[in-house]
Amino acid sequence: MTCWLCPDLGMNPVRYEMVAPAAPASHETSIEYAKAKGTDIWFPTSVHYRRTIDGVVVLDQKLDVETAEINQPIPAEVFTFKGMGLPEGTPIEYPEIKRLEDQPTWDGEKVDPTRTRGQRSLEAYYHLINSEPPVPDTPEPGRRRPYYLGGGVLAVVGGVLVARAVRRRQLAGA
Numbered sequence: 001m002t003c004w005l006c007p008d009l010g011m012n013p014v015r016y017e018m019v020a021p022a023a024p025a026s027h028e029t030s031i032e033y034a035k036a037k038g039t040d041i042w043f044p045t046s047v048h049y050r051r052t053i054d055g056v057v058v059l060d061q062k063l064d065v066e067t068a069e070i071n072q073p074i075p076a077e078v079f080t081f082k083g084m085g086l087p088e089g090t091p092i093e094y095p096e097i098k099r100l101e102d103q104p105t106w107d108g109e110k111v112d113p114t115r116t117r118g119q120r121s122l123e124a125y126y127h128l129i130n131s132e133p134p135v136p137d138t139p140e141p142g143r144r145r146p147y148y149l150g151g152g153v154l155a156v157v158g159g160v161l162v163a164r165a166v167r168r169r170q171l172a173g174a
Helices: 122-130 146-173
Strands: 002-006 012-019 025-035 042-053 056-064 104-106 111-116
Touching (some): 002 146, 042 146
Antiparallel strands (some): 025 042, 042 056, 104 111
């Protein structure tokens, strides 16, 4: 993985690129920042992610932050599946569970390990794949998709923390 850090933006990463030599897939992320009003804090205003396989774009997403509040208290429930408003039956993927059919689902209140993808009928699974997504691509006016924003922001913040740790090690060793 290659990461481009920008000293003018507080050493925040402005681009990531990941290419596996033995695999045909590549991942690219570019990030734009703005300074929070009245602070020295840079925050991501736009994240563009693109995935290609054998040179063909298979995923191209752009997330633009429309509003941001910096250093404000956030209710803990915002970071829960229930607080995200996940629809019942949403598969929850755990990396340590290798087989997709063994992944548990959300039952509207909690992750239900007894109800897995493998226990769904084939018909229900195909309906899940081929039906409209549970959250429309265009949200209703005034409605936000906090889990997209939260996931994007968490990914960027994680990248920033890793980049800063690497930079600190480099400076400490110099």
